Amino acid sequence: MPGPNSSVLKRILPQLVILGVVLLLNFIVFPDFFRIEFKNGRLFGSLIDVLNRGAPTALLCVGMTLVIATKGIDLSVGAVMAIAGATAASLVVEGHGWFTALLGALAVGGLCGLWNGVLVAVIRIQPIVATLVLMVAGRGIAQLITEGTILTFNNEGLVRLGAGTVAGIPTPIVIWVALGALATFVIRRTALGLLIEAIGVNETSSRLTGINSRVILICVYVMSGLCAALAGVIVAADIKGADANNAGLWLELDAILAVVIGGNSLLGGRFSIVASLLGALIIQSVNSVILLSGMPPEFNLVIKALLILAILVIQSPKIGHLVYMFRAASGGRNIASPTRPAASPLVPNKDK
Amino acid sequence: MIRTTHLPLLVTLGTFVIAFALCAWQYPAIFSTRVAANLLTDNAFLGIAAVGMTFVILSGGIDLSIGSVIAFTGVFLAVILRDTNIHPLAAFALVLVITTAFGAAMGAVIHYLEMPAFIVTLAGMFLARGAAYVLSTDSVPITHEFFSTLQDIYWKAPSGGRFRLIGGVMLLTFIIGAIVAHRTKFGQNVFAMGGGAATARLMGVPLASTTIRIYAISGGLAGLSGIVFSLYTSAGYSLATVGVELDAIAAVVIGGTLLTGGYGFVAGTFFGILIMGLIQTYIVFDGSLSSWWTKIVIGGLLFAFILLQKGLTWATRTGKRQSTGLATPS
Numbered sequence: 001m002p003g004p005n006s007s008v009l010k011r012i013l014p015q016l017v018i019l020g021v022v023l024l025l026n027f028i029v030f031p032d033f034f035r036i037e038f039k040n041g042r043l044f045g046s047l048i049d050v051l052n053r054g055a056p057t058a059l060l061c062v063g064m065t066l067v068i069a070t071k072g073i074d075l076s077v078g079a080v081m082a083i084a085g086a087t088a089a090s091l092v093v094e095g096h097g098w099f100t101a102l103l104g105a106l107a108v109g110g111l112c113g114l115w116n117g118v119l120v121a122v123i124r125i126q127p128i129v130a131t132l133v134l135m136v137a138g139r140g141i142a143q144l145i146t147e148g149t150i151l152t153f154n155n156e157g158l159v160r161l162g163a164g165t166v167a168g169i170p171t172p173i174v175i176w177v178a179l180g181a182l183a184t185f186v187i188r189r190t191a192l193g194l195l196i197e198a199i200g201v202n203e204t205s206s207r208l209t210g211i212n213s214r215v216i217l218i219c220v221y222v223m224s225g226l227c228a229a230l231a232g233v234i235v236a237a238d239i240k241g242a243d244a245n246n247a248g249l250w251l252e253l254d255a256i257l258a259v260v261i262g263g264n265s266l267l268g269g270r271f272s273i274v275a276s277l278l279g280a281l282i283i284q285s286v287n288s289v290i291l292l293s294g295m296p297p298e299f300n301l302v303i304k305a306l307l308i309l310a311i312l313v314i315q316s317p318k319i320g321h322l323v324y325m326f327r328a329a330s331g332g333r334n335i336a337s338p339t340r341p342a343a344s345p346l347v348p349n350k351d352k
Numbered sequence: 353m354i355r356t357t358h359l360p361l362l363v364t365l366g367t368f369v370i371a372f373a374l375c376a377w378q379y380p381a382i383f384s385t386r387v388a389a390n391l392l393t394d395n396a397f398l399g400i401a402a403v404g405m406t407f408v409i410l411s412g413g414i415d416l417s418i419g420s421v422i423a424f425t426g427v428f429l430a431v432i433l434r435d436t437n438i439h440p441l442a443a444f445a446l447v448l449v450i451t452t453a454f455g456a457a458m459g460a461v462i463h464y465l466e467m468p469a470f471i472v473t474l475a476g477m478f479l480a481r482g483a484a485y486v487l488s489t490d491s492v493p494i495t496h497e498f499f500s501t502l503q504d505i506y507w508k509a510p511s512g513g514r515f516r517l518i519g520g521v522m523l524l525t526f527i528i529g530a531i532v533a534h535r536t537k538f539g540q541n542v543f544a545m546g547g548g549a550a551t552a553r554l555m556g557v558p559l560a561s562t563t564i565r566i567y568a569i570s571g572g573l574a575g576l577s578g579i580v581f582s583l584y585t586s587a588g589y590s591l592a593t594v595g596v597e598l599d600a601i602a603a604v605v606i607g608g609t610l611l612t613g614g615y616g617f618v619a620g621t622f623f624g625i626l627i628m629g630l631i632q633t634y635i636v637f638d639g640s641l642s643s644w645w646t647k648i649v650i651g652g653l654l655f656a657f658i659l660l661q662k663g664l665t666w667a668t669r670t671g672k673r674q675s676t677g678l679a680t681p682s
Contacts, residue, residue, distance in 0.1 A: 133651050135598065137647055140647030256471070305478035305479035308474070313465060
């Protein structure tokens with residue numbers, strides 16, 4: 001159960017430090033980085049841009065954190081974004097209001113999540129494979145909806161979701177902060193978080209203790225689909241058009257990366273949505289450093305890859321075990337929780 | 353037992369024959385050597401990469417980096433042939449060494465750091481694509497005359513189909529792959545690992561060297577696939593072959609290999625590739641269908657074959673469960 005505030009702070013401290021360092025780098029290459037102005041009833045500044053541009057990844061990683069906590073993965077979120085964006089755009093083009101469009105997109109996203117959830121929880125296909133089906137077919141479905149074109153629209157209500165402001169703050173920021181807060185609140189103030197963690201640690205034993213793992217698994221994938229749909233609507237609203245080929249392309253990887261940077265184990269179990277959101281901000285800040293420093297954007301992917309590798313080494317069960325042994329050997333201090341006991345030396349991603 | 357393990361392969365073969373018969377019934381012209389030759393040429397790079405993917409999936413792993421490695425190989429060849437006087441054959445050898453070492457490194461990370469193959473090869477995917485971007489963001493044409501010499505090698509069938517060199521390379525890769533997988537000790541180790549790493553280790557399978565070799569093969573074949581792709585397009589482009597890893601995985605699964613590892617056939621992957629090529633050919637012949645139907649049909653086929661596999665494993669497991677009397681749900 002979540003302890004007092006100090007333990008939460010301790011959990012997210014590494015992410016905060018990394019974010020601080022990256023923001024400092026931003027400040028070094030671009031001294032005006034922290035300057036925020038209020039113009040035309042709206043906040044402006046590089047920091048606001050980081051928060052705003054990071055919105056799709058941040059939204060995706062809320063759902064992705066929950067899925068990964070159950071030892072799953074959702075590869076289809078990028079494709080679901082494209083489908084949801086296409087749905088919203090086509091509804092608006094047909095003359096429906098922005099709210100109907102948003103609801104329609106959310107319904108479609110939920111349906112995609114339900115499909116993934118049923119494949120994983122009922123038919124018991126490995127999550128990577130189950131969500132791969134929609135990842136492959138999803139963009140085709142999105143193209144079917146847009147009929148192969150980039151559907152453009154000019155509905156003010158929908159555009160405001162991507163480019164508007166609420167009390168001076170860009171709407172995407174408001175949406176992802178609100179969703180993150182709501183998800184954290186619901187999951188930590190009820191037993192839901194504990195149940196999700198129990199499934200991630202050992203599904204069979206969680207079922208034996210009476211947890212209805214099937215329903216919870218399905219809910220988690222539906223949640224991921226809903227988050228992806230919201231992200232898809234924001235991306236479409238931002239460019240006033242639904243691009244079935246490029247909307248959300250490779251964002252599933254960014255979302256997974258954000259969750260991993262957030263210190264959540266890919267092997268399931270304990271998770272923190274706040275840490276994942278910080279991970280999403282770290283990714284966006286890294287993008288911003290690369291952009292502001294004038295380094296060619298080609299280096300973006302290489303830097304991301306090196307970042308993942310560094311985190312993998314830190315997160316590796318073997319390294320964690322070594323650190324644990326080292327600390328135990330140096331004696332004295334009581335170790336509350338090792339990063340991960342190296343209990344299973346086997347291929348860990350197999351769902352058998 | 354033998355019958356259930358062979359069933360996926362038989363279903364793949366049956367699907368191909370039925371699909372081909374349907375196509376031929378609607379468009380009799382599909383029965384020409386030209387179509388057959390194009391089927392081989394157009395899918396050569398995908399087929400070669402899919403052989404490597406078959407090994408990885410047979411061992412219970414996954415390799416998401418191959419699309420990026422193919423793109424990297426193409427850009428590397430194009431840049432090195434543009435900027436230096438090195439002979440293409442030497443460049444081929446060099447790039448094969450690089451990609452094989454890259455695959456081996458990923459295998460080593462997977463084994464020694466005990467991380468899921470999925471996330472390690474994801475990092476590899478970023479790294480290879482990033483390296484391709486760093487080399488060049490533009491499409492670099494390859495104008496070396498040796499390339500045109502290679503591209504002009506073909507065997508012309510009596511009715512006009514041109515079986516090109518790259519199609520032959522793919523067939524050769526499949527034959528060698530099938531022999532290695534089904535007739536060597538290494539191949540047996542791969543199958544054993546896919547059946548269960550713990551069991552394999554107790555049986556004396558060298559897990560470290562087998563894992564490293566599997567990913568080295570996958571990386572090396574992705575490199576070969578990149579060479580073939582550069583012969584096919586005469587250019588190297590860092591944005592090319594995005595998502596080829598998914599096509600390769602789809603081909604392997606449609607080819608009847610179990611995604612959990614342990615069962616499967618290299619020859620099945622060949623028919624998986626042919627089925628996917630056939631869908632594209634049908635769409636070209638039809639002329640009115642849009643190309644995105646390819647993705648939807650492949651997604652549907654993928655789903656059907658996963659369901660089939662699940663049904664088969666479920667059937668065998670229920671058999672076992674009844675005999676032991678354990679009610680373990682899984």
